[in-house]
Amino acid sequence: MNKLLEQFLLEARDLVEQVEEKLLALEGAPGDTALIGELFRLVHTIKGNSGLLGFEVLVRVAHAAEDLLDGVREGRLEYHSELADDLLSAVDFVRRLLDEIEAKEGIPARFQDEAGELAACLRARLPAAQDDGARLGTVASQVSPATDWSWLMKLSESLREAAFAAGAQSGHLLAVRYVPEPDCFFKGEDPLFTVRNTPGLVGLAISMREPWPGPENLDIYRANLVFNLLSAAPHDDVAEHFRYVPEQVHLYDLPVEALALPTGNLDDGHVHRDFVLNARRRLTKGDRPGLEQAVANMLETVNPDLWVASALRWMRRLLSIQAENAVVEALLIAIEEQQAPDWQALLGERLVADDQSSVQLRQKDEQPPQAPKRQLSEVEEALWTRILDTQRRILNLPVPAAQWAGQLAAITATLSGLYRYQGDERKLAALEEAASRAEREKTFAPLSALLGAPAPSDSVSTPTMVEAEPKPIEPAVMTQAPRPSTGASREGAEVKSDRRDEDGSADKSVKVLKVSQEKVDRLMELIGEMVVAKNALPYLAARAENVFGSRELSREIKAQYTVINRIAQEMQDAIMQVRMLPVGAVLQRFPRLVRDVAKNLEKEVRLVVEGEDTEADKNIIEALADPLIHIVRNSLDHGIEPPEMRQAAGKPREGQLSIRARQEGDRVLIEVTDDGKGIDPEMVKRKAFEKGLIDEARLEAMSDQEAIQLVFLPGFSTAETISDLSGRGVGMDVVRTAMDKMGGAVRLISEKGRGTTVILDLPLSMAVSHVMMVQYAGQNFGVPMDYVVETVRVAAGDIHTFEDRQIAVLRGRVVSLHGLDKLLHLADVPRPNADGEHAVLVVRVGGDTMGLLVDGFSQTIDVILKPLEGPLAGLRGIAGTALLGDGSILLVLNLKELI
Amino acid sequence: MSIKYRKTRAVLADVCTVEEAEGLLEWLTATPKAKVDLAAASHLHMAVLQALLATRPRVVAPPKDEFLARWVMPILEPENQGEVST
Numbered sequence: 001m002n003k004l005l006e007q008f009l010l011e012a013r014d015l016v017e018q019v020e021e022k023l024l025a026l027e028g029a030p031g032d033t034a035l036i037g038e039l040f041r042l043v044h045t046i047k048g049n050s051g052l053l054g055f056e057v058l059v060r061v062a063h064a065a066e067d068l069l070d071g072v073r074e075g076r077l078e079y080h081s082e083l084a085d086d087l088l089s090a091v092d093f094v095r096r097l098l099d100e101i102e103a104k105e106g107i108p109a110r111f112q113d114e115a116g117e118l119a120a121c122l123r124a125r126l127p128a129a130q131d132d133g134a135r136l137g138t139v140a141s142q143v144s145p146a147t148d149w150s151w152l153m154k155l156s157e158s159l160r161e162a163a164f165a166a167g168a169q170s171g172h173l174l175a176v177r178y179v180p181e182p183d184c185f186f187k188g189e190d191p192l193f194t195v196r197n198t199p200g201l202v203g204l205a206i207s208m209r210e211p212w213p214g215p216e217n218l219d220i221y222r223a224n225l226v227f228n229l230l231s232a233a234p235h236d237d238v239a240e241h242f243r244y245v246p247e248q249v250h251l252y253d254l255p256v257e258a259l260a261l262p263t264g265n266l267d268d269g270h271v272h273r274d275f276v277l278n279a280r281r282r283l284t285k286g287d288r289p290g291l292e293q294a295v296a297n298m299l300e301t302v303n304p305d306l307w308v309a310s311a312l313r314w315m316r317r318l319l320s321i322q323a324e325n326a327v328v329e330a331l332l333i334a335i336e337e338q339q340a341p342d343w344q345a346l347l348g349e350r351l352v353a354d355d356q357s358s359v360q361l362r363q364k365d366e367q368p369p370q371a372p373k374r375q376l377s378e379v380e381e382a383l384w385t386r387i388l389d390t391q392r393r394i395l396n397l398p399v400p401a402a403q404w405a406g407q408l409a410a411i412t413a414t415l416s417g418l419y420r421y422q423g424d425e426r427k428l429a430a431l432e433e434a435a436s437r438a439e440r441e442k443t444f445a446p447l448s449a450l451l452g453a454p455a456p457s458d459s460v461s462t463p464t465m466v467e468a469e470p471k472p473i474e475p476a477v478m479t480q481a482p483r484p485s486t487g488a489s490r491e492g493a494e495v496k497s498d499r500r501d502e503d504g505s506a507d508k509s510v511k512v513l514k515v516s517q518e519k520v521d522r523l524m525e526l527i528g529e530m531v532v533a534k535n536a537l538p539y540l541a542a543r544a545e546n547v548f549g550s551r552e553l554s555r556e557i558k559a560q561y562t563v564i565n566r567i568a569q570e571m572q573d574a575i576m577q578v579r580m581l582p583v584g585a586v587l588q589r590f591p592r593l594v595r596d597v598a599k600n601l602e603k604e605v606r607l608v609v610e611g612e613d614t615e616a617d618k619n620i621i622e623a624l625a626d627p628l629i630h631i632v633r634n635s636l637d638h639g640i641e642p643p644e645m646r647q648a649a650g651k652p653r654e655g656q657l658s659i660r661a662r663q664e665g666d667r668v669l670i671e672v673t674d675d676g677k678g679i680d681p682e683m684v685k686r687k688a689f690e691k692g693l694i695d696e697a698r699l700e701a702m703s704d705q706e707a708i709q710l711v712f713l714p715g716f717s718t719a720e721t722i723s724d725l726s727g728r729g730v731g732m733d734v735v736r737t738a739m740d741k742m743g744g745a746v747r748l749i750s751e752k753g754r755g756t757t758v759i760l761d762l763p764l765s766m767a768v769s770h771v772m773m774v775q776y777a778g779q780n781f782g783v784p785m786d787y788v789v790e791t792v793r794v795a796a797g798d799i800h801t802f803e804d805r806q807i808a809v810l811r812g813r814v815v816s817l818h819g820l821d822k823l824l825h826l827a828d829v830p831r832p833n834a835d836g837e838h839a840v841l842v843v844r845v846g847g848d849t850m851g852l853l854v855d856g857f858s859q860t861i862d863v864i865l866k867p868l869e870g871p872l873a874g875l876r877g878i879a880g881t882a883l884l885g886d887g888s889i890l891l892v893l894n895l896k897e898l899i
Numbered sequence: 900m901s902i903k904y905r906k907t908r909a910v911l912a913d914v915c916t917v918e919e920a921e922g923l924l925e926w927l928t929a930t931p932k933a934k935v936d937l938a939a940a941s942h943l944h945m946a947v948l949q950a951l952l953a954t955r956p957r958v959v960a961p962p963k964d965e966f967l968a969r970w971v972m973p974i975l976e977p978e979n980q981g982e983v984s985t
Contacts, residue, residue: 156973185917185946190944191945192942192945192948192971204970212953215954220920220924220949220953221917221921223946225949
């Protein structure tokens with residue numbers, strides 16, 4: 001993605017967030033003119049930026065919103081909550097567009113309609129007298145139709161020829177007369193930019209609307225140009241492109257023949273009479289080949305600068321597209337009279353008459369029959385582009401001669417697989433051809449051309465991609481994993497090392513760097529590798545002493561290790577600080593969420609947010625978003641009662657929902673509290689029993705607080721009716737799973753009739769994990785220290801087998817034992833030591849204490865846990881891997897999944 | 900700023916924005932025998948183009964940008980005085 005686009009996205013997201021914030025604030029203080037002014041300014045900036053980059057869809061929505069806000073600002077319109085709803089949905093739409101832009105570097109055409117509807121919906125709120133409303137959609141063009149086609153003469157013959165070829169190929173040409181309104185610059189428009197990006201642009205003539213006044217009267221900011229342009233793109237595409245300024249353009253079909261305007265020096269026309277007579281005879285006889293030959297012969301004899309030569313060239317072109325006799329005849333007459341034909345008079349009327357039918361017919365002809373192509377899903381498409389990108393990169397890497405042929409075969413195979421999957425016969429054929437050409441010519445260029453990549457150049461002539469690319473070639477594992485598409489990652493996309501001022505005055509020069517997430521992640525990865533590399537030094541020291549017998553060298557290595565270790569740790573701390581994000585980053589979306597949901601449920605809710613400044617690692621903050629939304633929705637849906645019910649219960653009509661974040665040691669605690677109806681333990685028990693989640697014995701023995709925890713069981717839902725928001729049986733267990741994944745925990749406290757509190761307990765960072773290594777089957781396995789309770793040795797005789805299960809009594813408690821062989825489905829039975837004692841790692845998993853039978857224990861270490869990727873990602877029971885100092889790989893177990 | 904002013908020559912580079920049009924016009928009207936170098940310009944805002952059309956300085960280096968070179972440069976040529984549209 002180019003820098004400009006990147007910057008645009010960063011800025012736009014920031015602006016959109018501010019807009020949302022202000023919109024919500026405005027609802028609380030509808031008369032705040034300063035706020036409205038600020039909002040207007042923000043929306044205006046979004047519009048301007050989008051226009052600059054040519055995102056017309058964005059501009060349209062932003063423009064409509066801007067008009068609406070303008071109405072509010074000038075008091076023509078009252079700000080109320082329905083208006084806010086519309087504006088907020090526009091905000092959502094803009095967010096989606098930004099996501100699209102980020103993913104595809106452009107906005108797919110399918111958003112056009114939605115943008116139109118949204119803009120119309122927004123504009124509909126403006127007072128009817130406002131003529132702005134008419135600016136949309138079916139506005140009649142205010143531009144008078146071009147009086148003549150003479151502007152075509154301003155294009156040189158070669159330009160017209162190119163347009164002619166393009167028009168002949170696409171089957172039609174569309175002319176556009178674009179007269180920008182005089183004050184268009186003040187609306188942030190750049191007509192020249194619009195013109196430049198016209199789809200299928202094949203011709204453009206610029207002229208002045210009025211002569212330039214003298215320098216003293218000249219107003220440079222008054223648009224005074226008229227554009228006449230030609231496009232070979234379909235009518236709809238061009239209309240779409242100018243959709244934003246429909247009243248300033250006039251579109252009309254132009255027959256390609258109209259481009260046949262001879263230019264050049266005139267000579268004595270009589271010289272060509274013989275030719276004309278001859279040509280006319282052949283034309284009437286239908287002898288086109290003969291005519292063509294005559295034209296070619298004639299062309300060889302005349303000076304190419306002459307007008308007649310130009311006319312002959314045009315005749316040849318017209319013959320090549322099988323132009324009608326009348327058209328050719330017109331040109332013959334023109335040669336006789338030495339005057340360009342008046343195509344408008346000749347063809348203009350015909351065009352009006354058969355406009356519709358011919359255009360339709362031509363379009364039909366144009367599309368060759370094709371086997372249906374497979375539609376790629378979004379995921380497939382993302383993968384698809386990634387694979388293609390990779391091939392492009394490979395094509396641009398220098399290849400040793402010996403590997404060249406293999407490389408070519410590999411790329412061809414990959415590409416043909418891709419196209420075959422899609423069923424794209426055309427591309428397949430093109431690929432085959434390109435591959436054989438590449439083989440013959442010993443160059444990748446044909447393939448590059450097929451993929452649309454810059455052709456690989458010799459390393460000397462121009463800097464190749466290899467040099468330009470700052471990234472070193474990395475092993476496959478290091479390449480970026482696809483980013484999760486959860487909403488959370490958006491907020492995380494920008495890491496701010498400083499927070500915005502409370503009042504949002506962005507104008508002050510703040511010393512904040514906006515760094516893209518990838519850069520920080522890359523730094524993080526490098527430091528991770530550094531830690532691993534550093535851990536190899538103690539091994540080296542041991543070797544120096546044991547293998548080479550140099551104790552002194554060993555000591556020196558150890559001393560160096562201490563220094564490097566310290567620096568590495570400081571680096572790690574420093575990068576952690578950069579990755580820290582305030583919890584506010586996820587909390588800021590909640591005012592909106594609560595407002596919308598509460599409105600939907602017809603409840604009155606006040607949201608209190610505290611401790612937004614509490615910081616935690618970016619990954620944690622991101623992963624927090626979804627569980628939090630779940631919890632908040634639950635509270636709104638099931639917790640807080642409707643106003644009437646609350647009044648009846650003697651509570652204020654307005655319910656209160658508070659989200660409080662705070663740091664405790666190396667943990668972050670987030671409490672979501674509501675003062676709603678709370679959870680009825682009896683009902684929970686009954687439900688759990690009905691669903692068969694607990695048995696009768698447990699039902700009796702359970703305390704109220706224990707019962708409440710049952711809501712975390714999978715498949716449990718307390719909602720009486722399934723609502724739009726929650727209560728589909730995927731409730732709190734999802735939250736618990738999410739917390740487990742990031743090494744956190746969730747607790748629930750509830751009192752019937754008084755309210756519910758959900759406490760999320762999270763680590764500050766999950767980049768470094770503390771694990772205990774255990775030995776089993778000749779290798780080490782890691783167990784996260786969070787689970788480990790103690791390590792004990794149990795004599796074989798103290799292990800009892802009871803109904804297929806092994807148990808032992810430890811510290812007066814019965815603990816079930818699990819052999820790692822059973823859990824991992826391996827054959828090796830854990831071996832006791834020489835004294836006949838088994839090594840048992842006592843762990844606490846999900847509230848249950850149990851023992852793991854292993855061969856022995858090793859030390860505990862800090863590791864950077866890498867999740868399994870690719871096909872291995874689905875593997876259960878393994879939390880991830882870590883690289884040890886001696887280069888071996890440690891598998892870290894996920895006990896929750898194993899047991 | 901993407902416009903740099905030398906003694907009698909203005910060098911336009913990258914994207915020349917609407918904000919720069921006025922400055923350019925002032926310079927062009929104030930500088931006798933003003934010349935412009937468009938080689939490095941990638942886009943001219945229409946207002947910037949208007950400034951050039953209204954004052955018609957000599958273009959010493961035509962734009963390399965394809966769009967500008969093909970479609971805009973012709974009307975900046977001395978022989979084409981920019982006709983008024985009918």
